[in-house]
Amino acid sequence: MRTADRRKGIEAAIAGLKPLAGADVAFAIRGVEQMLDLGQNAIEVRPPLPSEGAEQLRTLAAALRATKRAAANLNKLAFEELNAAKTRRGLKWCSPSASTWSFLRGNELSDYIDRGYPSLIEAAEDAAKHLDQMKKSGRLEGRNQFLSALAATLAAYYEMLTGKIAPSRPNDSKFSRFVGAIFAAGDIYEPERNARARQSSSADKRASPRHWASLGATLHQESKGANPPEISWVSRLE
Secondary structure, eight states: OOHHHHHHHHHHHHHTTOOOTTOOHHHHHHHHHHHHHHHHTEEOOOOOOHHHHHHHHHHHHHHHHHHHHHHHTOOHHHHHHHHHHHHHTTOOOOOSSSOSOSOSSTTHHHHHHHHHSTTHHHHHHHHHHHHHHHHTTOOOTTOOHHHHHHHHHHHHHHHHHHSSOOOOSSSOOHHHHHHHHHHHHTTOBOGGGHHHHTTSOGGGTBOOHHHHHHHHHHHHHHHTTSOOOOOOOEEOOO
16 A cells, blocks of 8 residues: 555544544654554564464374384394494493493383383373363464554554543444554554455455454553553564
């Protein structure tokens, strides 16, 4: 979107609030423009997904089981050549006996893992189950740091311009419509929804104004009388 068109969109969004007499509208417009400019250089790192973590933990558990099983079933040739390679490389392994031979006992590696990391396989599988439950709880709110910062800033400008506190409930309101208008002016999309959104209707592409309005209002209220929540993002290296 061209800068001139974006500014017109911002001006229209602010005019729709019917600002109080004497409210510094020009200041608010400049502030919103600066925030949107920052967004152009913001790289949002997608948060780790519970489903991915659960899969990784189950992969770890399966790999440990396979490693234990493989080490316990080395045939004579594999046993001898592995020890020969160990000698050639000058390696020292944690064999339980004074013998220079490793894997004399089939469960040697399994016992070593169990001593150093008791019940690691069971713990990994238990952790995976907990992540499965997190996966069922729905999306994590406020995970996009730039949109969180922008929404909180818009809540502050809303209060400055109207004299009213931005409502924190995720309902249709003058504030959520204001947030939606600014998002539209800034051509904002949620990074984590981009792939799906590009293939859907234009109405589905917009970041959810009600969600971010609610989050922004909450963050703004929490920042009053205390240090604002730390919002950071990684700038693109030019």
